Amino acid sequence: MAEIAALFVTRLYRARLAEQGKIDARELNASCLAIADDDEAGQIWCEENGYPGYTSYASLTDLPWRFPIFADLVKVLDKHVDLFCRELGFDLDGRTLTCDSLWINILPEGGTHASHIHPHSVISGTTYVAMPKGTSALKLEDPRLPMMMNAPVRRKDAPQELQPFVYVRPEVGDVLLWESWLRHEVPMNMAEDERISVSFNYNWK
Numbered sequence: 001m002a003e004i005a006a007l008f009v010t011r012l013y014r015a016r017l018a019e020q021g022k023i024d025a026r027e028l029n030a031s032c033l034a035i036a037d038d039d040e041a042g043q044i045w046c047e048e049n050g051y052p053g054y055t056s057y058a059s060l061t062d063l064p065w066r067f068p069i070f071a072d073l074v075k076v077l078d079k080h081v082d083l084f085c086r087e088l089g090f091d092l093d094g095r096t097l098t099c100d101s102l103w104i105n106i107l108p109e110g111g112t113h114a115s116h117i118h119p120h121s122v123i124s125g126t127t128y129v130a131m132p133k134g135t136s137a138l139k140l141e142d143p144r145l146p147m148m149m150n151a152p153v154r155r156k157d158a159p160q161e162l163q164p165f166v167y168v169r170p171e172v173g174d175v176l177l178w179e180s181w182l183r184h185e186v187p188m189n190m191a192e193d194e195r196i197s198v199s200f201n202y203n204w205k
Helices: 025-038 040-048 068-088
Strands: 012-016 097-107 113-116 123-130 138-141 165-168 174-179 184-186 195-204
Touching (some): 025 040, 025 068, 025 123
Antiparallel strands (some): 113 184, 138 165, 138 184
């Protein structure tokens, strides 16, 4: 009898943010919009770099220090990341994973975020603030894809774990976590309203 084992599994953590602490969703949404309106440096960076919509990634590196709602958010995220790390079997050698970057993303209709990874981090993730009907899912890429060379395409009815790309459609209040080497992207936002999220990286300190 043949035995087929699943090796080198890629994990994706998905949970409700509120499972590990309460965050005022309305305040978080309003804060993201207000910061985007006030952040002139961020607006200029987005325009100069062809980034659709708004991101605070290149302009505001201290959101948890500036705004209490983001400090509260990090405390909740810490608990989610701790759970995920246990599942991943990490030996942190007495050290911790610390949130060293956290930023706002606002994608308007037609906006995309190209495929990328998060170098120099261990865990990356996103929590979702506004997800209008019809907006983009998160697209995740099989990390083995560049090495598959002459492999046939997968059948459309193949199991999810065998597909080269997986689309995850989060809801408002969800948090997704993955290892930072996992390539991902946000396809075009087809909704008329803005897609708002907060992304973050955790590093080994």
